[in-house]
Amino acid sequence: MNSKMSSLLQRFVQLTDLNFNMRITDVNKKPMDALQVFSAALRFLKDDALEALDKETQNMAKGLLNFTWVLTVPAIWDNPARQFMREAAVQAGLVTAATEDKLVIALEPEVASIRCKQLCSEDFIMAEAPDKISPGTQYIVVDCGGGTIDITVHDVLEGGQLKELHKASGNDKGGRRVDRKFVQCMREFFCDGLWEEYERDFPSEAQAFMEDLICFRQADHAKVQQLDFYEKFKCLVRQKKARDETLSLQPVLGHPGGCGGNPFQPLVSAILSFRSLPRAHDHR
Secondary structure: OOOOOOOOOOOHHHOOOOOOOOEEEOOOOOEEEHHHHHHHHHHHHHHHHHHHHHHHHOOHHHOHHHOOEEEEEOOOOOHHHHHHHHHHHHHHOOOOHHHHHHEEEEEHHHHHHHHHHOOOHHHOOOOOOOOOOOOOOEEEEEEEOOOOEEEEEEEEOHHHOEEEEEOOOOOOOOOHHHHHHHHHHHHHHOOOOHHHHHHHHOHHHHHHHHHHHHHHHOOOOOOOOOEEOOHHHHHHHHHHHHHOOOOOOOOEEOOHHHOOOOOOHHHHHHHHHHHHOOOHHHHO
16 A cells, blocks of 8 residues: 555455445544555555566566456456456556456456366375376365355366356355454453554554464464564553553463364364265266
């Protein structure tokens, strides 16, 4: 975001019912125009991608008309939401109204499935991996994102085309559910609204802390046992403790699984529930 858009917005890409009149709120409940937010995010990604390409191609990446941009969107997005994203791309400068043919809006499971077709046999989890992905091969794509866990089943047809046997339906079982569980734990552990005060007064640091949490929960916990709190949070705790001697200060927190049970279990259960899907050959 630029200097005129210093608000902190979280998880706005997980919205579904997008429209041109929508407004979204930042962490401090300040409303903003959704199209402006999406276009600003796309503009940043575009500029960052071009900068990286320029370093590799010695400034040969400046001709945007030579690019075909592919934007992936959630499978559950409807046509109005996809049109919203197309307009955001135009406002971000990826394409113009005259060059919209250089923009492809693709569904995330479709793109993932195409990638799966290019994988080597050893990259698949199966008892007997085929030498190559040939017509008749069926495979499951499990997309464990922040907002949802999308599971699709595809069948490879003659000519390399794909047939969708099971489509993603959308849910709220993504990785952010673990984050919400962690925040709930923090609110219960530090009473008197301490965590809410931290998020309100120091949103950037609170966001950085949550990003560290994501890395922490993906790490090997045989090597990473503790997640340090940031300094401003420690200051808030010390201030609270000065006013209320009953408040305890614990500068580090162990694995969030120790707070109210395993936060990953609902996600694992959601994935395992797809074992009840009809077998692929039943769709033939």
